[in-house]
Amino acid sequence: MELSIIFEYAPMLLQGLQLTIVISIGGIICSLTLGSVLVALSRSGIRALVILVRVYTEIILGIPVLVLLYLIYFVLPEVGIRFAEIPTGLLTLTLYYSPYMAEIIRGAINAIPTGQIEAARTVGMSNFQIAKRIMVPQALGLAIPPLTGICIGLVKDSALLSIISVHEFAYQTKQAVARTFAPFELWAFVALCYWAILSIWEVVMRKVERRVTRYRETG
Amino acid sequence: MNTNNEAIRAENIFKSFGELTVLRGVSLAVKRGEVVCIMGPSGSGKSTLLRCLNWLSPPTEGTIWLGGEVLGLQETSNGKRVVLPDSKLRRQRSRIGMVFQSFNLWPHRTAIGNVMEGPMIVNGASKIEARRLANEILTRVGLADKVDVYPAKLSGGQQQRVAIARALAMQPEIILFDEPTSALDPELVGEVLDVMKSLATQEITMIVVTHEVEFAKDAADRILFMDEGLIVEEGSPLEFLENPKEERSRQFLERYLN
Numbered sequence: 001m002e003l004s005i006i007f008e009y010a011p012m013l014l015q016g017l018q019l020t021i022v023i024s025i026g027g028i029i030c031s032l033t034l035g036s037v038l039v040a041l042s043r044s045g046i047r048a049l050v051i052l053v054r055v056y057t058e059i060i061l062g063i064p065v066l067v068l069l070y071l072i073y074f075v076l077p078e079v080g081i082r083f084a085e086i087p088t089g090l091l092t093l094t095l096y097y098s099p100y101m102a103e104i105i106r107g108a109i110n111a112i113p114t115g116q117i118e119a120a121r122t123v124g125m126s127n128f129q130i131a132k133r134i135m136v137p138q139a140l141g142l143a144i145p146p147l148t149g150i151c152i153g154l155v156k157d158s159a160l161l162s163i164i165s166v167h168e169f170a171y172q173t174k175q176a177v178a179r180t181f182a183p184f185e186l187w188a189f190v191a192l193c194y195w196a197i198l199s200i201w202e203v204v205m206r207k208v209e210r211r212v213t214r215y216r217e218t219g
Numbered sequence: 220m221n222t223n224n225e226a227i228r229a230e231n232i233f234k235s236f237g238e239l240t241v242l243r244g245v246s247l248a249v250k251r252g253e254v255v256c257i258m259g260p261s262g263s264g265k266s267t268l269l270r271c272l273n274w275l276s277p278p279t280e281g282t283i284w285l286g287g288e289v290l291g292l293q294e295t296s297n298g299k300r301v302v303l304p305d306s307k308l309r310r311q312r313s314r315i316g317m318v319f320q321s322f323n324l325w326p327h328r329t330a331i332g333n334v335m336e337g338p339m340i341v342n343g344a345s346k347i348e349a350r351r352l353a354n355e356i357l358t359r360v361g362l363a364d365k366v367d368v369y370p371a372k373l374s375g376g377q378q379q380r381v382a383i384a385r386a387l388a389m390q391p392e393i394i395l396f397d398e399p400t401s402a403l404d405p406e407l408v409g410e411v412l413d414v415m416k417s418l419a420t421q422e423i424t425m426i427v428v429t430h431e432v433e434f435a436k437d438a439a440d441r442i443l444f445m446d447e448g449l450i451v452e453e454g455s456p457l458e459f460l461e462n463p464k465e466e467r468s469r470q471f472l473e474r475y476l477n
Contacts, residue, residue: 115319115321115323116324116325116326118317118319118323119319119323119324119325119382120325120336121275121312122273122312122316122317123312123313123336123337123340123341123385123389124310124312124337124389125337125340125341126305126306126309127305129340129341133340134325138326141327215326215327215328215329215369215370215371216326216369216371217369217371217372218371218372
C-alpha cells in the first residue's frame with residue numbers, strides 16, 4: 001500500500017470533492033425549493049395543480065435516478081433540449097429528490113395539531129402569519145431528521161454524475177486510478193472522505209434538531 | 220333593533236355537516252358583561268354553536284351580530300350577502316376570544332410567548348409593550364412565576380390558565396369557553412374555575428359551555444340548556460337548576476347533580 005499516491009493526487013481529488021460539495025449543496029437547495037413548491041401546489045386546492053403534482057410524483061418515484069439521468073442527458077437532446085453536464089446533474093438531482101422533500105415537508109406540516117391553528121385564527125392571525133409563526137418553526141424540528149437522511153442520499157447519488165463526465169469526486173478518483181493503477185488506496189481514501197463528511201453532517205444536524213425542539217422537553 | 224348593549228346576538232342559526240344537521244335554528248343574545256352558561260348532553264350542538272359564534276365554522280344559515288356589526292358577511296350594493304374579506308374577518312375574530320377544551324397552546328412558545336403573540340402579531344404592539352401586558356395578565360391568572368416556562372412543563376390547569384391569558388391579552392369584547400375544564404384532572408379543575416369566576420365578576424362577557432353545575436350556579440347570570448341542536452330552556456341559575464321546566468333538562472341535571 002502506498003499512501004504517497006494519495007498525497008500526489010490530492011489536489012486533483014480535492015478539486016473533485018469541491019465540485020461534489022457545490023453540486024450537493026446546489027441540489028439540496030434546488031430540491032428543497034421545488035419540494036416546497038410541490039407542497040404549496042398540492043395544498044392550493046386547485047384540482048389541475050393537485051393532479052399535476054400527483055402525476056409528477058408518481059412518475060419520479062417509479063424511475064431509478066440513473067435512468068432519469070440518462071433520460072435528461074441522452075433522450076432530451078433528441079427533442080432539442082440540451083443541457084451541459086453540470087446543469088444536467090443538478091437538474092437530475094433536483095427532479096429526483098424534490099418529491100421526497102415534498103413528502104417530508106407535507107408530513108411535518110400535517111403533524112401540527114389543527115387545534116393550534118384554530119387557536120391562532122381566534123386570535124386573528126392571517127394564514128401567512130400562522131404559517132410563519134406557528135407552523136414553520138414546529139415543522140422544522142419535525143422535518144430535520146428525515147431531511148438529513150434524504151440529503152445524505154442526495155450527496156451519495158451525486159457520485160453517479162461521474163457517468164456523464166461531471167468532474168466530481170468519484171470521477172476524479174476514477175481518473176487517478178486509471179493513471180496509477182492503485183485502486184485500493186484511492187477508493188479507500190474516497191470512501192473514508194464521504195463517510196467522514198456525511199457522519200459529521202449527521203451529528204451536526206442532530207444537534208440542530210435538539211436545539212430547535214428543546215421546547216418539547218418535559219423534565 | 221337596539222343592539223347597543225349587546226355583545227353578541229345570533230338569530231336562527233343552522234349548521235349542517237353534509238347530511239347531519241347539528242344546529243336547527245338557535246337564537247341568543249348576550250348583553251355586555253353578562254355570563255351565560257350553555258349546558259346540555261354531548262352531541263347537542265353546544266361546541267358547534269360556539270364555533271359558529273367566532274366563525275371558525277361558519278353557520279349554514281342565520282345571522283350573527285358582534286356589537287351590532289354583522290359577523291363574517293357583508294352586504295353588496297345590490298343587497299346580496301357575501302363572505303367578508305379575510306382581513307376584516309380577522310379583525311372581527313380578534314374581538315372574540317376563545318378558550319378550548321384541549322388548551323391548544325403553541326408548544327414552541329413559552330407561557331408569556333403564547334400571550335404576547337396576539338398583541339404583537341395581530342395588534343402590532345411592540346415587544347416591550349406586549350411583554351408588559353402579558354406579564355400583567357399572567358399575574359392575574361396566578362402564573363407570575365411561570366412566564367418563561369414552555370407549555371410541556373406546565374400542568375393542564377396551568378396550561379389552561381395560559382390559554383385564558385392568551386385570550387384576555389387581545390382585550391376581546393367577549394370570550395367563548397368550550398368545556399374549559401373537561402380535559403383536566405379533577406384536582407386541577409378548581410384553579411381554572413377560580414380564574415373564570417374572577418373574570419365573571421370583572422364585567423367580562425363570557426359564554427361558557429360547561430358541565431360544571433357549581434360554576435354555573437355561582438358565576439352565570441343565565442343558563443341555556445341545549446338538546447338536539449336547539450335551545451330548549453333558559454333561565455337564571457336558580458330557576459334552571461332548582462326548578463327546570465323541561466323533562467329533558469330534569470333528566471340531564473339528575474345525572475350531573477349526583
